[in-house]
Amino acid sequence: MKTSKWLVVAIILFTSSISFAKSEDVPPVSEEKYGYFLDKNHKSTRIPFELHSNLILLYAKINDTDSLRFILDTGVSSIIITDPYVLKPDKLRLTRKVNLTGAGEGKSISAHVAIDNKFAMGRLKANHQNIVVLEEDFLRLSEYVGVPVHGIFGYEIFNNFVVTIDFSKKELILMRPDKYRYKPSKGDKHPLIIEDTKPFTDAVTLFADGREHPIRVLIDTGAGHALLLNNTPKESFRLPEKVIRAQLGRGLNGVINGNLGRIDKVRLGRFTMDNIVASFPDSIAFGSKLRAGQERQGNIGCELLRRFKVTMNYSQSYMVLKPVKSRLREKFEHDMSGMEIRAEGIDLHSYIVNHVAENSPALKAGLVEGDQLLFIDDHAASDLNVSEIYKLLQRGDGRNIDLLVKRKGDIFFTQITLRRMI
Numbered sequence: 001m002k003t004s005k006w007l008v009v010a011i012i013l014f015t016s017s018i019s020f021a022k023s024e025d026v027p028p029v030s031e032e033k034y035g036y037f038l039d040k041n042h043k044s045t046r047i048p049f050e051l052h053s054n055l056i057l058l059y060a061k062i063n064d065t066d067s068l069r070f071i072l073d074t075g076v077s078s079i080i081i082t083d084p085y086v087l088k089p090d091k092l093r094l095t096r097k098v099n100l101t102g103a104g105e106g107k108s109i110s111a112h113v114a115i116d117n118k119f120a121m122g123r124l125k126a127n128h129q130n131i132v133v134l135e136e137d138f139l140r141l142s143e144y145v146g147v148p149v150h151g152i153f154g155y156e157i158f159n160n161f162v163v164t165i166d167f168s169k170k171e172l173i174l175m176r177p178d179k180y181r182y183k184p185s186k187g188d189k190h191p192l193i194i195e196d197t198k199p200f201t202d203a204v205t206l207f208a209d210g211r212e213h214p215i216r217v218l219i220d221t222g223a224g225h226a227l228l229l230n231n232t233p234k235e236s237f238r239l240p241e242k243v244i245r246a247q248l249g250r251g252l253n254g255v256i257n258g259n260l261g262r263i264d265k266v267r268l269g270r271f272t273m274d275n276i277v278a279s280f281p282d283s284i285a286f287g288s289k290l291r292a293g294q295e296r297q298g299n300i301g302c303e304l305l306r307r308f309k310v311t312m313n314y315s316q317s318y319m320v321l322k323p324v325k326s327r328l329r330e331k332f333e334h335d336m337s338g339m340e341i342r343a344e345g346i347d348l349h350s351y352i353v354n355h356v357a358e359n360s361p362a363l364k365a366g367l368v369e370g371d372q373l374l375f376i377d378d379h380a381a382s383d384l385n386v387s388e389i390y391k392l393l394q395r396g397d398g399r400n401i402d403l404l405v406k407r408k409g410d411i412f413f414t415q416i417t418l419r420r421m422i
Contacts, residue, residue: 036119036126036160044175045123051170052145053387054224054302058172060121060153062087062131068150071141072157072165072172073222074312075299077197079119079131079153080111082139086150092117098132100252109252110135124174126156139250143342146386152222155197162313165221167306168324177315187309187322188269192219194314200296201319207265209238215297219312219319223301225249226332227266227278232297239280244421247340247355248279258282260334260422266304271323273304277332277422303332336418337393337401338362341373341386349382351389357421365416367405374411375404393418 038045049072050057056072062079068086070079080100081087092114099108111134119126141149157163162180164173182189190203199219206213206229215229225248229237240261248256258281266276307327311320338360344350353371356362373381376392384392392401397420405412 034128036124036156038174038176039123039125042123043179044173047122047124047172047174049170049172050147051167051302051306051387052147052385053390054306055145056165056172056221056302057145057147057149058121060119063091063118069148070151070153071149071222073152073154073220074158074199075154075218075220075222076152077155079129079151079156081131081133081151082141083137083148083150084133084135085137087114087133092133094133100132100134107253109138124157129156139252140342142348143344144250144386146343146348148348154222158199158312159197159314162311162315164309164311165305166309167302167327168309177313180313182313182318182320186311187320189318189320190269192312192314192317192319194317199312199314199319203269204300205267206237206263207267208240208263213237213297216295218296218299219305220299220301221305223249223299224303225279225301226276226303227263227298227300229263229278229280229298230296231283232295237280237297240278240422242422243280244357246357248281256281262332262422268300268304269321271321271328273307273328273332275332276304277334333394334420334422335390335393336361336395336397336399336420337416338421339367339393341389343386349385351381351384351386360421361416361419365403365414367403367414367416368407370407372406373403374406375402377402 047058057069058072059067060070061067065086093116094112094114096113098111098113100111101108111132113130114133115130117129117131119129161174162177166173190201193200200216201219202214202216204215204217206215231237239259240263243259243261246258246260248258250256258279260277260279263276263278264274266273307324309322309324313319338357339353339362340355341351342354344352351373353367353369353373356367356369375381376384376389381389395418397418399418401416401418403414403416405414
């Protein structure tokens with residue numbers, strides 16, 4: 001099966017540079033057990049997850065809510081409720097208003113801090129947690145992922161447990177740090193640098209411009225791409241000869257524009273991967289939003305990480321990578337249609353063309369923003385999810401895809417001839 005690369009176009013979460021506005025002190029909480037723990041003193045637990053558009057989605061509860069879907073993101077320091085309508089405002093202890101700053105070309109967004117909440121995810125429990133609740137669903141994650149998404153979380157899970165992400169079994173394994181023992185059979189060990197609640201590694205080397213570039217990258221499970229590179233005073237990356245302009249995704253502060261191109265080779269530890277699709281965001285959308293003094297040349301996301309079984313041990317400052325050999329052999333591919341879609345409707349199974357790239361197969365086929373996809377080849381679009389649609393749109397250079405399209409009440413057929421644009 002060809003690899004999944006749609007998230008570079010669909011949505012990338014750059015929540016790794018969140019900052020909070022200064023405000024009043026938080027009132028004290030009760031003496032009940034505080035923090036994160038495993039119920040009944042278990043030493044470990046296994047939690048199934050869903051993988052949509054290269055994002056790890058887990059079910060959790062806040063207070064007395066039904067199960068909510070959260071994206072697991074190493075780059076975010078707080079629990080963020082992106083869809084405020086799933087909570088009951090009258091039952092929250094809202095203490096202050098904050099401004100959130102992240103990637104994207106827009107301004108900071110407003111949110112509220114709610115204190116003294118309960119969090120539960122299977123056997124994992126946490127009491128007296130502060131959560132950040134957006135004033136509106138600015139990110140519209142559900143539309144881009146294609147399933148309901150209610151929030152983002154990450155750091156506290158990784159900080160309190162040794163976390164293993166098994167992409168093959170779609171399972172998260174949490175273990176108390178005092179019970180975890182590393183063995184070489186678990187994979188290769190690489191140092192981590194935990195800085196400002198985020199995990200960085202120096203285990204990545206790029207082969208580009210005829211040179212080797214050792215770089216520091218953020219390990220970012222909240223990004224669906226393989227590799228993102230941003231120019232810094234320490235390292236400046238020349239764009240590949242062949243690039244395409246694209247909306248790389250959405251951050252907390254809006255759309256992230258930039259270029260997509262291929263890097264000849266990337267080495268992670270002792271494993272080398274060729275011809276990787278990389279994102280080069282415009283500085284206004286990404287590089288300028290990095291915190292002062294934060295040294296990194298990019299990040300690696302789940303399109304690359306899913307080729308390994310990944311263990312993160314923050315308490316001992318290392319990660320373990322065990323390769324999945326069949327996935328290491330997979331090619332890195334990108335959408336070959338040149339169109340981005342979003343999901344609409346109550347069940348999120350109505351698919352609308354959100355953007356059509358210049359000089360793309362989708363533009364040549366006559367598609368425009370606002371078109372609704374009804375059939376894709378022999379598949380009713382409503383029977384597919386976003387991930388499955390993007391798989392169909394990267395199935396092979398030169399392949400024809402038949403579409404039944406609705407535009408302002410009119411229905412027509414068209415055909416896209418897929419083309420590898422980078």
